[in-house]
Amino acid sequence: MSDTPAEIQIVPMATNHLAPVLKIEKTVFRDSWTASSFLEVIRMSDKSWVALCGEGVAGYLVTQWVLDEVHILNLAVTVPMQRQGIAAKLMQFLIDLCGNSGMRDLFLEVRVSNLPAISLYQRFGFRQLTLRKSYYPDGEDAWVMHSRLETHDESAHEANELNERGREG
Numbered sequence: 001m002s003d004t005p006a007e008i009q010i011v012p013m014a015t016n017h018l019a020p021v022l023k024i025e026k027t028v029f030r031d032s033w034t035a036s037s038f039l040e041v042i043r044m045s046d047k048s049w050v051a052l053c054g055e056g057v058a059g060y061l062v063t064q065w066v067l068d069e070v071h072i073l074n075l076a077v078t079v080p081m082q083r084q085g086i087a088a089k090l091m092q093f094l095i096d097l098c099g100n101s102g103m104r105d106l107f108l109e110v111r112v113s114n115l116p117a118i119s120l121y122q123r124f125g126f127r128q129l130t131l132r133k134s135y136y137p138d139g140e141d142a143w144v145m146h147s148r149l150e151t152h153d154e155s156a157h158e159a160n161e162l163n164e165r166g167r168e169g
């Protein structure tokens, strides 16, 4: 991964981000979300963020939190700023937030042909869970991907077990 531009800042998505977000959305997706989808997301929850590079929107992440599950609904980075670690930064931000909020299960759907995104998600511990046939309007299948985060307690427990085994062995 190349170096993330130092000045990237992650802030909650707001209505003033709508125009640049829509511009990115239309460029990178065949079945892009509409302005009203994003407005609904901004109105209904505080679980969507933009990555700002200076004043400009470089990327965004939209999630939905349902009980103890987090669903990634949308993630994109503007084409000229791709491969600079911005999506990775958004994903790490989300995972840290989930860890601190006690949310453990993360899910998403991704086109089976979207190898860059699949690679990104795998880097963050997601695994293909099941295939949704003809999930997209053009008939393409989706992978449902899942990641289960360890709680701090579980990590500490595992570290203790390893220590114990080390002493026994």
Ligand SMILES: CC(C)(COP(=O)(O)OP(=O)(O)OC[C@H]1O[C@@H](n2cnc3c(N)ncnc32)[C@H](O)[C@@H]1OP(=O)(O)O)[C@@H](O)C(=O)NCCC(=O)NCCS
Pocket (backbone or CB within 6 Å): 001, 002, 028, 029, 074, 075, 076, 077, 078, 081, 082, 083, 084, 085, 086, 087, 088, 089, 109, 110, 111, 114, 115, 116, 117, 119, 120, 121, 123
């Ligand atoms: C997928 C996407 C969000 C990645 O954003 P990005 O900022 O370029 O990704 P990063 O620079 O943070 O890359 C992180 C990792 O993702 C994977 N990745 C990203 N782009 C990739 C590419 N073109 N080919 C292969 N792997 C890629 C790699 O594992 C990469 O790590 P590496 O650079 O060490 O190999 C971006 O390509 C995008 O906006 N695509 C169009 C929208 C989309 O498909 N969104 C996902 C919908 S589910």
